[in-house]
Amino acid sequence: xxxxxxxxxxxxxxxxxxxxxxxxxxxxxxxxxxxxxxxxxxxxxxxxxxxxxxxxxxxxxxxxxxxxxxxxxxxxxxxxxxxxxxxxxxxxxxxxxxxxxxxxxxxxxxxxxxxxxxxxxxxxxxxxxxxxxxxxxxxxxxxxxxxxxxxxxxxxxxxxxxxxxxxxxxxxxxxxxxxxxxxxxxxxxxxxxxxxxxxxxxxxxxxxxxxxxxxxxxxxxxxxxxxxxxxxxxxxxxxxxxxxxxxxxxxxxxxxxxxxxxxxxxxxxxxxxxxxxxxxxxxxxxxxxxxxxxxxxxxxxxxxxxxxxxxxxxxxxxxxxxxxxxxxxxxxxx
Amino acid sequence: xxxxxxxxxxxxxxxxxxxxxxxxxxxxxxxxxxxxxxxxxxxxxxxxxxxxxxxxxxxxxxxxxxxxxxxxxxxxxxxxxxxxxxxxxxxxxxxxxxxxxxxxxxxxxxxxxxxxxxxxxxxxxxxxxxxxxxxxxxxxxxxxxxxxxxxxxxxxxxxxxxxxxxxxxxxxxxxxxxxxxxxxxxxxxxxxxxxxxxxxxxxxxxxxxxxxxxxxxxxxxxxxxxxxxxxxxxxxxxxxxxxxxxxxxxxxxxxxxxxxxxxxxxxxxxxxxxxxxxxxxxxxxxxxxxxxxxxxxxxxxxxxxxxxxxxxxxxxxxxxxxxxxxxxxxxxxxxxxxxxxxxxxxxxxxxxxxxxxxxxxxxxxxxxxxxxxxxxxxxxxxxxxxxxxxxxxxxxxxxxxxxxxxxxxxxxxxxxxxxxxxxxxxxxxxxxxxxxxxxxxxxxxxxxxxxxxxxxxxxxxxxxxxxxxxxxxxxxxxxxxxxxxxxxxxxxxxxxxxxxxxxxxxxxxxxxxxxxxxxxxxxxxxxxxxxxxxxxxxxxxxxxxxxxxxxxxxxxxxxxxxxxxxxxxxxxxxxx
Numbered sequence: 001x002x003x004x005x006x007x008x009x010x011x012x013x014x015x016x017x018x019x020x021x022x023x024x025x026x027x028x029x030x031x032x033x034x035x036x037x038x039x040x041x042x043x044x045x046x047x048x049x050x051x052x053x054x055x056x057x058x059x060x061x062x063x064x065x066x067x068x069x070x071x072x073x074x075x076x077x078x079x080x081x082x083x084x085x086x087x088x089x090x091x092x093x094x095x096x097x098x099x100x101x102x103x104x105x106x107x108x109x110x111x112x113x114x115x116x117x118x119x120x121x122x123x124x125x126x127x128x129x130x131x132x133x134x135x136x137x138x139x140x141x142x143x144x145x146x147x148x149x150x151x152x153x154x155x156x157x158x159x160x161x162x163x164x165x166x167x168x169x170x171x172x173x174x175x176x177x178x179x180x181x182x183x184x185x186x187x188x189x190x191x192x193x194x195x196x197x198x199x200x201x202x203x204x205x206x207x208x209x210x211x212x213x214x215x216x217x218x219x220x221x222x223x224x225x226x227x228x229x230x231x232x233x234x235x236x237x238x239x240x241x242x243x244x245x246x247x248x249x250x251x252x253x254x255x256x257x258x259x260x261x262x263x264x265x266x267x268x269x270x271x272x273x274x275x276x277x278x279x280x281x282x283x284x285x286x287x288x289x290x291x292x293x294x295x296x297x298x299x300x301x302x303x304x305x306x307x308x309x310x311x312x313x314x315x316x317x318x319x320x321x322x323x324x325x326x327x328x329x330x331x332x333x334x
Numbered sequence: 335x336x337x338x339x340x341x342x343x344x345x346x347x348x349x350x351x352x353x354x355x356x357x358x359x360x361x362x363x364x365x366x367x368x369x370x371x372x373x374x375x376x377x378x379x380x381x382x383x384x385x386x387x388x389x390x391x392x393x394x395x396x397x398x399x400x401x402x403x404x405x406x407x408x409x410x411x412x413x414x415x416x417x418x419x420x421x422x423x424x425x426x427x428x429x430x431x432x433x434x435x436x437x438x439x440x441x442x443x444x445x446x447x448x449x450x451x452x453x454x455x456x457x458x459x460x461x462x463x464x465x466x467x468x469x470x471x472x473x474x475x476x477x478x479x480x481x482x483x484x485x486x487x488x489x490x491x492x493x494x495x496x497x498x499x500x501x502x503x504x505x506x507x508x509x510x511x512x513x514x515x516x517x518x519x520x521x522x523x524x525x526x527x528x529x530x531x532x533x534x535x536x537x538x539x540x541x542x543x544x545x546x547x548x549x550x551x552x553x554x555x556x557x558x559x560x561x562x563x564x565x566x567x568x569x570x571x572x573x574x575x576x577x578x579x580x581x582x583x584x585x586x587x588x589x590x591x592x593x594x595x596x597x598x599x600x601x602x603x604x605x606x607x608x609x610x611x612x613x614x615x616x617x618x619x620x621x622x623x624x625x626x627x628x629x630x631x632x633x634x635x636x637x638x639x640x641x642x643x644x645x646x647x648x649x650x651x652x653x654x655x656x657x658x659x660x661x662x663x664x665x666x667x668x669x670x671x672x673x674x675x676x677x678x679x680x681x682x683x684x685x686x687x688x689x690x691x692x693x694x695x696x697x698x699x700x701x702x703x704x705x706x707x708x709x710x711x712x713x714x715x716x717x718x719x720x721x722x723x724x725x726x727x728x729x730x731x732x733x734x735x736x737x738x739x740x741x742x743x744x745x746x747x748x749x750x751x752x753x754x755x756x757x758x759x760x761x762x763x764x765x766x767x768x769x770x771x772x773x774x775x776x777x778x779x780x781x782x783x784x785x786x787x788x789x790x791x792x793x794x795x796x797x798x799x800x801x802x803x804x805x806x807x808x809x810x811x812x813x814x815x816x817x818x819x820x821x822x823x824x825x826x827x828x829x830x831x832x833x834x835x836x837x838x839x840x841x842x843x844x845x846x847x848x849x850x851x852x853x854x855x856x857x858x859x860x861x862x863x864x865x866x867x868x869x870x871x872x873x874x875x876x877x878x879x880x881x882x883x884x885x886x887x888x889x890x891x892x893x894x895x896x897x898x899x900x901x902x903x904x905x906x907x908x909x910x
Contacts, residue, residue: 054663054666113859114859114863118862118863121866122601124597124603125866126862127663127666128603128816128861129859129863131605131812131815132816132856132857132858132861133855133859134855135809135812135851135854135858136855136856137855138851139849139851139852265670265671265674268667269671301687301688302686304678304681304682304686304687307674307678308675308678308682312675314668315653315657315668315671318656318668322664
């Protein structure tokens with residue numbers, strides 16, 4: 001409590017200033033958390049937009065990305081004292097690439113073996129298959145990650161490395177503390193959104209994706225290889241999820257084989273909130289969800305309830321605005 | 335594998351094949367007179383000369399089946415006349431050869447693993463396996479049999495009832511024996527034997543006939559099944575461990591049947607179903623006379639169980655009413671979110687983050703045993719000289735509850751409501767256009783399924799003694815779902831089998847417990863890929879998964895038209 005609080009109206013003014021600071025603090029926390037959700041949510045939305053499938057195992061792809069980047073860090077030699085330049089220029093990109101390689105590989109294999117054979121089956125079938133994949137991937141990491149030479153046992157949480165300038169230290173703006181990892185997450189989201197915009201609107205594969213999502217049969221007639229487009233959608237989603245995985249590790253300082261479940265569920269909420277099938281909707285939805293969660297945990301009951309608020313938000317959106325904030329293609333599919 | 339042998343070879347070598355197969359079967363039967371293992375520590379002691387253990391006798395039964403299937407057409411084809419054509423002798427023999435090989439291999443591997451090395455496997459086991467492999471090769475040279483048409487045989491009533499009774503007794507014997515094995519090797523060998531006999535009988539055409547015999551004597555079938563299940567505790571000699579597994583299986587099966595209404599009949603994927611079981615359990619725990627109960631009202635159990643069901647059904651309405659309008663995948667995620675909301679809320683109602691109702695993650699322990707009209711469930715009784723322990727009491731209670739649920743399920747399934755549900759599952763838009771009130775029917779299924787889970791939860795609270803939020807995680811919902819999927823969506827028998835497999839296997843295969851979830855995830859993917867309709871397929875449901883299969887479509891159509899005719903078998907059919 002600052003010492004300048006003198007008299008009744010003075011302390012009220014200080015309290016108000018603190019309230020404003022607290023609000024902005026929660027806003028920043030919420031935005032960085034929301035950026036994490038947004039990065040994962042893009043994966044749900046891209047896949048849904050093209051094959052109308054909720055890739056229930058996408059949370060696990062995010063987890064694999066985190067473990068992949070961790071494994072890369074171990075392979076590089078567990079560096080902890082590289083300078084800022086080396087960390088930003090070499091270590092971080094290498095870890096990101098390692099994570100992306102792991103998650104994209106798993107996602108493409110998953111599409112090939114679990115989802116592609118079920119295309120055209122009743123909608124229950126791929127969803128149940130996805131639950132199976134999700135449980136399988138969690139268990140595979142839990143049981144077998146430690147078997148890889150040099151890797152720690154993954155049956156409990158693994159401490160994630162602290163990177164110089166990326167996840168240690170913070171910036172003070174007024175009374176608001178911004179963690180370095182939060183800045184990393186927000187920057188990553190901005191870069192990924194720009195990349196995504198470019199990819200979807202300017203590349204051939206991206207435009208094929210738009211065409212396929214609008215009308216897969218006509219797209220096929222126009223000479224688009226729909227199978228390849230679907231694989232590309234899974235790969236793009238997985239790459240962004242891997243970035244989110246790195247961000248998660250830097251933010252919380254540890255990774256866990258179970259981390260994908262709740263994060264995946266929240267990210268799905270974000271995708272629905274923004275309008276599933278709409279890529280920018282996923283970004284907006286993620287940010288809105290993060291801020292809502294942070295503010296709700298501050299103003300509505302204790303932090304123990306924050307997940308409950310997120311899910312209630314999901315239900316409310318589905319009831320009152322099923323097309324999401326930015327609108328989506330179609331919602332009421334049986 | 336059939337394609338490897340050209341058909342002209344099958345004609346030319348058919349007597350050679352049959353003769354070799356019979357020799358192989360005789361060798362297999364003879365092998366049980368030889369020791370299979372060096373010491374008696376594996377597979378309930380198979381180390382004696384000329385003194386076969388039960389497991390070896392089971393192997394001989396399987397081999398004997400093979401012998402009969404190969405020998406009868408040779409000696410009796412003329413005498414059997416037209417009946418000989420109704421049975422798929424050769425197909426059944428091929429299946430018998432393969433399954434006895436599997437059984438011999440499982441036994442051999444078990445002996446090797448339990449005694450530490452192949453050196454401990456004695457001549458008998460090698461002879462058994464060798465004979466079985468030889469019989470596979472031999473039966474490959476038999477010509478293919480036509481599809482079995484045993485169901486065309488019109489048999490006298492007494493024979494049908496006898497068959498049903500024998501099958502039920504065999505089921506009781508199999509369940510009691512399977513539960514009785516403590517080591518994984520014996521259990522797996524016995525399971526291989528059971529699967530072998532079932533598969534042989536299936537390819538023989540026996541189950542097609544039995545299902546018609548059963549349908550014609552529906553009441554006998556249901557009553558005898560219930561009687562057998564009721565008699566089960568008497569086979570266990572007061573073993574609380576086995577009865578605990580059995581009563582857990584029943585609780586799980588009852589919950590899975592409730593989920594089966596929602597998923598199997600209406601086609602709504604509910605991923606938070608465990609929350610309704612939890613709601614029932616927590617309600618019953620809070621209203622029980624536990625010292626940790628947070629409410630000062632302790633009604634008798636008959637009231638509690640109804641309140642538990644009602645609470646669960648109300649939750650179902652609250653979650654269903656707004657979300658059932660958005661269909662399909664969205665519902666799955668909303669119910670999943672609801673399951674998480676329930677769990678987190680139960681953790682948070684601990685007095686710190688909310689009012690104290692559940693003691694947070696500690697839950698409510700020390701729930702007293704049920705006391706029903708003066709009958710204390712916690713006390714052992716001696717009936718007919720057999721000790722009937724605490725879990726047997728709960729087993730019987732759950733059995734009654736399960737019977738009620740099955741009656742409700744089958745009656746609903748054949749009612750106007752059930753037809754409306756199936757119509758929604760197959761095509762919601764078309765159903766709505768036909769005047770089916772889809773929203774109300776979906777809500778009814780959702781709330782009804784929740785009510786049943788609430789009832790089961792109320793018993794579970796007393797059975798488990800304590801209720802904690804961590805029993806009601808998403809994985810449990812996934813397990814329930816996989817019991818439904820594995821067994822066969824929309825069927826009663828399938829879900830009972832699925833629930834039994836999923837609860838029994840982890841109890842008996844402890845060494846496997848670390849890989850249990852991995853196998854479970856893989857199983858779900860493989861099932862969806864190769865047999866999405868489950869072990870026991872509801873034919874109509876199967877058609878939805880294989881909509882290109884014209885033959886199946888015609889069969890289902892015929893079945894629907896002649897559904898009632900099947901209840902009265904054609905009098906013009908063959909007389910046996």
